[in-house]
Structures are given as structure tokens and as C-alpha cells.
Amino acid sequence: MAGIDEKEGQSLASKLCVIIPAYNASRTIRDVITGALKHVPTVIVGDDGSTDETADIARRAGATVIATGGNRGKGYVLQMLFRKLIEDGYDAAITIDADGQHDTEDIPAFIETHRQHSHDIIVGSRMHEQEVIPRARYNSMHIARFYISLAANQFIEDTQCGYRLYPIALIRNLTLTTGKYVTETEILIKAGDAGAVIRCMDVKVIYGNSGSYYRPVLDTTAITAYVVTYLIMKWFKEAFVPNRPFTYTQTNIMNLMGRNKIINMLFQTAVVIVSIFVCSLYFIQYKTMPNLIRNNFASLRGQEINFSRIVLASYMLPVVLLLIIAEKAAGILGFDIRTVDGFIRRYYPHLWTVREVNPS
Numbered sequence: 001m002a003g004i005d006e007k008e009g010q011s012l013a014s015k016l017c018v019i020i021p022a023y024n025a026s027r028t029i030r031d032v033i034t035g036a037l038k039h040v041p042t043v044i045v046g047d048d049g050s051t052d053e054t055a056d057i058a059r060r061a062g063a064t065v066i067a068t069g070g071n072r073g074k075g076y077v078l079q080m081l082f083r084k085l086i087e088d089g090y091d092a093a094i095t096i097d098a099d100g101q102h103d104t105e106d107i108p109a110f111i112e113t114h115r116q117h118s119h120d121i122i123v124g125s126r127m128h129e130q131e132v133i134p135r136a137r138y139n140s141m142h143i144a145r146f147y148i149s150l151a152a153n154q155f156i157e158d159t160q161c162g163y164r165l166y167p168i169a170l171i172r173n174l175t176l177t178t179g180k181y182v183t184e185t186e187i188l189i190k191a192g193d194a195g196a197v198i199r200c201m202d203v204k205v206i207y208g209n210s211g212s213y214y215r216p217v218l219d220t221t222a223i224t225a226y227v228v229t230y231l232i233m234k235w236f237k238e239a240f241v242p243n244r245p246f247t248y249t250q251t252n253i254m255n256l257m258g259r260n261k262i263i264n265m266l267f268q269t270a271v272v273i274v275s276i277f278v279c280s281l282y283f284i285q286y287k288t289m290p291n292l293i294r295n296n297f298a299s300l301r302g303q304e305i306n307f308s309r310i311v312l313a314s315y316m317l318p319v320v321l322l323l324i325i326a327e328k329a330a331g332i333l334g335f336d337i338r339t340v341d342g343f344i345r346r347y348y349p350h351l352w353t354v355r356e357v358n359p360s
């Protein structure tokens with residue numbers, strides 16, 4: 001792929017570093033840096049306007065610290081760090097959370113997988129750690145995974161883990177327009193929809209008392225709106241163009257809209273409102289068009305995903321949301337009802353029948 005330095009005899013992993021987006025992580029950042037430095041020569045911390053000792057502690061622990069000069073969010077910091085890595089000629093970067101939720105002893109496995117598959121994004125997967133992850137989080141991970149996998153043209157076991165390895169050549173070909181917690185989803189979708197392979201690898205996950213800056217309602221809404229809008233736009237192309245499973249281009253409508261925050265928000269809101277209706281129209285097109293447009297919706301046919309399942313699962317989402325709200329309301333009144341949990345766990349994980357995924 002363009003941009004990767006493939007000089008003879010030089011390992012692709014020769015210029016690899018660990019980057020850490022950090023916000024008020026003074027309690028944990030030292031151990032993360034010390035652990036990472038055992039495996040890579042360079043650790044760069046993106047300090048995002050921390051009001052505690054994060055930056056000082058990071059420097060003393062041996063990391064390079066770059067400051068954003070205010071709290072701009074994880075996505076902004078990641079993009080700032082990527083620009084720095086492109087300037088400095090890095091081949092790959094491992095991102096790890098600053099709050100100690102990831103085990104630095106998994107770094108060698110990332111590096112080894114990268115050696116074997118140097119063009120692929122490698123994502124840490126926590127899905128085997130069902131007992132450790134809070135229930136609501138685990139459930140939303142399942143739903144997110146189904147739709148993000150659809151947009152990324154391949155099954156991705158864990159789409160929300162921040163512990164990843166990115167080939168820089170791949171990142172520099174993407175125009176990123178989102179911020180905060182959406183960016184990591186945006187990267188998977190755009191890279192996957194441009195033809196990249198996204199490979200998952202089991203990692204340990206530590207849910208201590210680190211807390212989280214993730215805002216369940218706001219951040220989940222932002223990710224959902226992005227994914228739904230991306231899918232509706234992607235399928236619009238696929239509906240009318242034969243054999244077009246990979247639809248990402250730099251002039252993609254998501255990139256054009258992403259230039260203006262307000263227009264983007266209005267656009268995404270409008271698309272989300274009509275999305276289930278449009279999805280049903282696509283379904284009809286999927287069923288009736290193949291005689292006219294051969295292999296339309298190529299990404300779905302290529303994956304052997306049953307479109308009727310997608311439509312049904314999407315009609316279930318507003319119902320699930322209403323039930324969650326009803327359960328919360330009942331909880332306030334002192335009733336402990338938990339039906340949604342079981343439903344999500346039984347239903348969404350099995351929507352995507354995984355065949356041979358990302359063959360080696």
C-alpha cells in the first residue's frame with residue numbers, strides 16, 4: 001500500500017511506537033508508559049488539557065508529551081498524534097488507553113501479528129471477557145458490532161476497544177471528520193470500506209475503579225448517528241452500482257458533510273429519522289433489482305448476510321430503546337425488570353453468521 005516504507009532488509013515494524021491519548025490519568029499513566037517502554041522504544045502521550053499531573057508524570061516516566069492545549073476529546077488527540085507520526089515517518093502505532101484498562105504485556109502479540117499482516121488494522125478484542133465487562137456496556141458492544149461490521153465490510157469481533165495497532169500508511173489515506181469517541185469507529189468503517197482487513201486479537205481487560213469519561217447517552221448517540229448515516233449512504237451507492245462492495249472515497253458524502261458541524265448534525269439527524277424506512281426500500285431493491293443491476297449490495301452478498309435479518313434487527317432497535325427507558329423508569333419506581341438484557345444477548349450476537357473471517 002502506498003506510503004509504507006518497504007526498503008530491503010528493513011522490517012516493517014522497525015518504526016513503531018505506542019501512543020496514549022490521556023485525560024486526567026495521573027493515577028495510572030506511569031505504569032502504562034513503563035510497561036509499554038519494555039516493548040517499544042518510543043511512547044508518545046497526547047495530553048488533552050489534563051488538570052492533574054498527567055503530563056509531568058508521563059515525561060518523568062520516559063514518554064514524549066504533546067499537549068492539545070485544552071480538552072478536545074479522544075478523537076482529536078488521536079488525529080493530532082497520527083499527524084505527528086506521519087511527519088516523523090512511523091510505520092505503525094499501537095494505541096493504548098491511559099487508564100490502565102489494557103495490559104501492556106499484550107504489546108508483543110500486537111507486534112507479532114503486525115509482522116505477519118503489516119497492512120492490517122489489529123484490534124484488541126474483549127468479547128471473551130463477558131464476566132468482567134459491565135452488562136449494559138457489553139450489550140451495546142454487541143449491537144454496535146453488528147452495524148459497524150456491516151459498514152466495514154467484514155465481521156469485527158470488538159469494534160469499541162481502544163487497544164489497537166494502526167498501520168500509518170492506511171491512516172494517512174483516510175480523511176477523518178469526527179471527534180471524541182466516534183473517531184475510532186470512523187477509522188474502522190472507512191478503512192474497512194476502502195478494502196483494508198481488520199483483524200481482532202484477544203486482549204486482557206481490566207475493569208478496576210478507573211471510571212470512564214464515556215457519556216453513555218451522548219457518546220452512544222453520536223456513534224449510532226454516524227454509523228447509521230454511513231450505512232444508509234454506503235448502501236445508496238451499492239443499490240445502484242453493480243459489484244461495488246467497497247464504497248469509501250475521499251469525496252465520500254460523509255467527508256463533505258463532516259466539514260461543517262451544524263450541517264453535519266442536521267444531515268445525520270435527518271438520515272437517522274428516515275433510516276428504517278429507507279432500509280426497507282433498500283430491502284425491496286435488494287430483492288427485485290438483481291436482474292437489472294447485477295450484484296447490487298455487493299458487500300452484503302459477498303458476506304452472505306441475510307438482508308431480511310438486517311431489516312428486522314433495525315426495526316427492533318427503537319423497541320429495544322423504548323424498553324430500556326421503560327425499565328429505567330420502572331427502576332426509579334422500585335421495580336427491577338430486566339428483559340432487554342437477555343434479548344440483546346440472545347439476538348444480536350447471532351445476526352452475523354461468521355464463516356471463515358479474515359483468513360490468514
Ligand SMILES: Nc1nc2c(ncn2[C@@H]2O[C@H](COP(=O)(O)OP(=O)(O)O)[C@@H](O)[C@H]2O)c(=O)[nH]1
Pocket residue numbers: 021022023024025046047048071072073074077096097098099101162211212213214
Ligand atoms: N485525550 C483524551 N483522552 C481521553 C479523553 N477522555 C478519555 N480519554 C482517554 O481515552 C481512553 C478511554 O477512555 P475512557 O473514558 O476510559 O473510556 P472507556 O474505557 O471506553 O470507558 C483513556 O485512556 C482516557 O484517558 C479526552 O477527553 N481526551
Ligand SMILES: [Mg+2]
Pocket residue numbers: 097099101210211212
Ligand atoms: Mg476506560
